[in-house]
Amino acid sequence: MKTVKEVSKLTGVSIRTLHYYDSIGLLHPTKTTESGYRLYDDTALERLQHILLFRELQFPLKEIKGILNSPQFDRNKALEQQITLLELKKEHLENLIDLACGIKMIGVKKLDFSAFDTKKLDEYAKQAKASYGQTKEYKEFEEKSKNWTKEDVANINMEFMGIFVEFGKMRDEKPEDEAVQEQVKRLQDYITEHFYTCSTEVLSGLGKMYAGGGSMTENIDKAAGEGTGEFVERAIGVYCSR
Numbered sequence: 001m002k003t004v005k006e007v008s009k010l011t012g013v014s015i016r017t018l019h020y021y022d023s024i025g026l027l028h029p030t031k032t033t034e035s036g037y038r039l040y041d042d043t044a045l046e047r048l049q050h051i052l053l054f055r056e057l058q059f060p061l062k063e064i065k066g067i068l069n070s071p072q073f074d075r076n077k078a079l080e081q082q083i084t085l086l087e088l089k090k091e092h093l094e095n096l097i098d099l100a101c102g103i104k105m106i107g108v109k110k111l112d113f114s115a116f117d118t119k120k121l122d123e124y125a126k127q128a129k130a131s132y133g134q135t136k137e138y139k140e141f142e143e144k145s146k147n148w149t150k151e152d153v154a155n156i157n158m159e160f161m162g163i164f165v166e167f168g169k170m171r172d173e174k175p176e177d178e179a180v181q182e183q184v185k186r187l188q189d190y191i192t193e194h195f196y197t198c199s200t201e202v203l204s205g206l207g208k209m210y211a212g213g214g215s216m217t218e219n220i221d222k223a224a225g226e227g228t229g230e231f232v233e234r235a236i237g238v239y240c241s242r
Contacts, residue, residue, distance in 0.1 A: 001039040003037055003040075004038040066141060069141075070141050074209055140197060141195050163183070168223075168225040201240075207236030210229040211229045217229040
């Protein structure tokens, strides 16, 4: 566990900003001591990393909160977008450096402002934002979660992960067994009730994410046992094929 002061020193994010993230429900501390000190564990720090990545992508804080709280959040997709954005920024900076060096060496011979053009960078950030914010599932989730309190988020996440814990207890059964398929239906219904309408198409995509090796897979396997994410994907595959 790290104190808010230690997190600020580690990340470069001011203590005031961390307090603000807590107040708007974007990044809550893992626990608060009786003396009122905020403490953050590795899971909270990982969430902070994602927040900072999306800030680089020029996402508003409200949208970042909705994306990170969504069960459809894909860490690998976010990282791929961040890498592309940084590469575009690098290209832009290199163009500016070349321009400045040329002016220093030979003086201004031509009034060329192309190095200042950020259209490519801005367009990619716009597309990245649209890939999250324009889906009907995201909009539905944003509407359902807009009034959630810190306790609501904690309870819903605990109940949601509890569904996977039950899946973990079934790993010795076959994915097509009736009890396993009933658990898939329970998962689908829970997502529809609390997050967004979970069609079989959406559920199939979520199944791939649960077994995809990202943070969701790690969290599921940590809570419910190694291999649970992959087992859930196979069970969902059977369910969606019927």
